Amino acid sequence: MLNGKRVRRFSVVLGIMAGMASLAGCGQGAPESKTEVELVSYKPEAVKAFEEIAERFNASHDDIHLTIDSPNEAMTILKTRFIREDYPDIVGIGGDINYSNFLDAELFMDISDLEEVTEVKQSYLDMDKKLEFIPQEGIYALPYAANAAGILYNKDMFEEHGWEIPGTWDEFTALCNEIKSNGIQPLYLGYKDTWTCYAPWNALAVGLSDADTCSQVNMGNTTFTESYREVAEKMQVLLDYAEPNPYAYGYNDACTAFARGQSAMYPIGSYAIPQIKSVNPSMNIDSFTFPANASEEENVLNSGIDLQFSVMKNCENKEAVYEVLRFLYEDETIQIYLDDQGGIACKEGDFQIPAELEGMRSYIENDRMADYQDHHYPSEMSVDAMIQTFLLDTQEGAADRFLERFDKEWKRYNRDLIWKIQQYRQETEGVD
Template sequence: MSKKGIVRNISLMLAAVLGTVNLGGCGEEASSDRAEVEMVCYKPEAVKAFEKIEARFNETHDDIHLTISSPNEAMTILKTRFIREDYPDIIGIGGDSNYSNFLDADLFLDISELEELEQVKKSYLQMDKELEFVPQEGAYALPYAANAAGVLYNKEMFQKYGWEIPETWEEFMTLCNEIQSCGIQPLYFGFKDTWTCLAPWNALAVGLADSDICSQVNREETTFKEAYRETAEKIKALLPYAEENPYAYSYNDACTAFARGESAMYPIGSYAIPQIKSVNPDMKIDSFVFPANDSEKENVLNSGIDLQFCVMKNTEQKEAVYEVLRFLYEDEVIQIYLEDQGGIACKEGDFSIPSELTGMREYIRNDRMADFQDHHYPSEMSVDAMIQTYLLDESDNSADKFLKRFDTEWKRYNRDLIRKVQEYEKGMEDAQ
C-alpha cells in the first residue's frame, strides 16, 4: 500500500477519536493580530494547572495567544497528527522512549540557543542526552518537572520503634530483619500489575549499573548478563520481606495496604503518594534513596523527567514559541505546576520539595540522580513481565535464565537500532 493510502486509512480509523477530542484550550478567544502558539501535553491530570498557566500567559501577552491542551490518549493523538503532518508548536512529553523515537524521526527543533537551558540541573540534561539513540549535536528538550523513586516509609511507625534510615545494602537487609522480628511486614509490592516490578528494579539498577548501560550494550561493549547480575540478585532478595504471594495483589491493593499500616515500607515512586493519601489523608510518609550499594557514596537517586517541552521543527513562529518557553520557566509559573502536581523542579533554584521526599532532598540538591532504566527499554520487549516471570522462578539458575533472555530479547527488539548505532560508530572511526 502507498504511504498516502496508509495515512488515509489511519486517519479514517482514528477520525472518531480525534473528532471527539477538543484540542483547543480554555480561556479567551484568540485575536487575529496575535501569534497563535499551540501546545499539546500528554498529562491530562495536570489540566487545571495548565488552565491557570495558559490564562496567566494570555493575560500578560498582547502579541501572542497560547492554547494548551492536555487530552486523554495524547500520545495516540500526537502520533496521528504527525502522520497527517498537522503539528502543534510545542509538545509536553516525558523523558522516555517516546522522546527518543520522536527525536530520531527528526521532529524536534534544536533549542540550544535558549538561555533557560543553562538553568536546568545537569542530571536532567544528561538524561536527555542518554535518551538519544545516536549522539546528536544540540539540545531538543527543556526539562520541566521530575519524579523520584526509592522507598516510601511509614514515618510514625519508624519513630515508634526507633528504626534508623539505612544507607547501605547491608543496613537495609538488617532493617528488614529487625522490622520482621517486631511482627511487622517490612515491604509491600503488589506485583499483580506487572509494571510495578519495575519500581524496585529501577531504584536498584541506578545505583548498580551505569546510567548509559543500554547504549553500551548497543555498542557491544558489555552485556546485560554482566551489567544486571547484582540488580537481579538483590531484587529477588527482597521477596522474603514482602507480603505472601505479591503477584496476587495489584498496585491499588499495595497502596491501600501501605496506607493502612500493613507494611513499614513500600518500594515505589513519588507518583504513588496521592493514591496512598486518598486512602489515609493523615498518613505521615517520608522516603529514602534505595541503598543498593555497600557505600552510601555510591548510592544514586532514581529520578526521571516527568515533563519536558519540545519545539516542533517546522514551527513557523520560533520567537513566539521561545517567549512561551521563557514564561514557562519563570519560578512562579513552575511553582503553579508543582503545587498542583507535586514532584521536583528540573530547574536549579530554591523550589519546594514535597514533605514526603524530605529524605531524598540532599540527593536532589546535590544533583545525585540518574534516570529510570526502563525509559530506555522498548515497550514491545515487556521487561516488566520478564522481571515478574523471573521473580516467580524458584529454580537455582533463575538469574542466569533471566539475564540470558534479557540479552536475547534486547537484540530481537532493538535490531534496527543496534545496526544504526554500530553504523554510526563505524562512521566516527572512519572519520578519524
C-alpha cells in the same frame, strides 16, 4: 515532510485514525491580532494547573494567545497528528522512549539558543542526552518537572520503634529483619500489575549499573547478563520481606495496604503519594534513596523527567514559542505546576521539595540522580512482564535464565537500532 521510514515508524497508529477528531493545528484558534501558540501535553491529570498557567499567560500578553490541551491518550493523538503533518507548536512529554523515537524522526527543533536551558540541572540535561539513539548536536527539550523513586516509609512507625534510615544494602536487609522480628511486614510490593516491578528494579539499577547501560549494550561493549546480575539477585532478596504472594495484589492494593499501616515501607515512586494519601490523608510519609550499594557514597537517586517541553521543528512562530517557554520557566509558573502535581523542579533554584521527599533532599540538591532504566526499553519487549516471570521462577538458575533471555530479547526488539548505531560508529569512529 516525513520520509517513508518515519511514516512506517508511526504506522502502528494508522488503524485508529478514522473517526478521531484532531486537535486544532498550529496557528488556528487565536484572535486575528494575536499569534496562536498551541501546546499539547501528555498529562491529563495536570489539566487544572495548565488551565491556570494558560490563563496567566494570556492575561499578561497582548500579542500571543496560548492554548494548552491535555487530552486523554495524548501520545496516540500526537502520533496520529504527526502522520497527518498536523503539528502543534510545543509538545509536553516525558523523558522516555517516546522522546527518543520522536527525536530520531527529526521532529524537534534545536533550542540551544534558548537562555533558559542554562538553568536546567545538569543531571536532567544528561538524561536527555542518554535518550538519544545517535548523538545529536544541540538541545531538543526543556526539562520541567521530575519524579523520584526509592523507598517510601511510615515515618510515625519508624519513630515509634526507633528504626534508623539505612544507607547501605546490608543496613537495609538488617532493618528488614528487625522489622520482621517485631511482627510487622517490612515491604509491600503489589506485583500483580507488572509495571510495579519496575519501581524497585529501576531504583536498584541506577545504583548498581551505569546510567548508559542500554547504550553500551547497543554498542556491543557489555551485556545485560554482566550489567544486571546484581540487580536481579537483589530483586529476589526483596521477596523475603514482602507480603505473601505479592503477585496476587496490584498497585492500588499496595498503596492501600501501606496507607493502612500493613507494611513499614513501600518501594515505589513519588507518583504513588497522591494515591496513598487518598486512602489515609493524614499519613506521615517520608522517603529515602534505595540503599543498593555496600557504601552510601555509591548510592544514586532514581529520578526521571516526568515532563519536558519540545518545540516542533517546522513551527513558524519561534519567537512567540520562545516567549511561552520563558514564561513556563519562571519560578512562579513552575511552582504552580509543582503545587498541583508534586515532584521536583528540573530547574536550578530554591524550589520547595515535598515533605514526603525530604529524605531525598541531599541527593536532589547535590544532583546525585540517574534516569529510570526502563525509559530506554522498547515497550514491545515488555520487560516488566519478564521481570515478573523471573521472580515467579523458584527453580535454581532463575537469574541466569532471565538475564540470558534479556540479552536475547533485546537483540530481537532492537535489531534495527543496533545496526544503525554500528553504522554510525563505523562512519564516525572507524569501529568495525
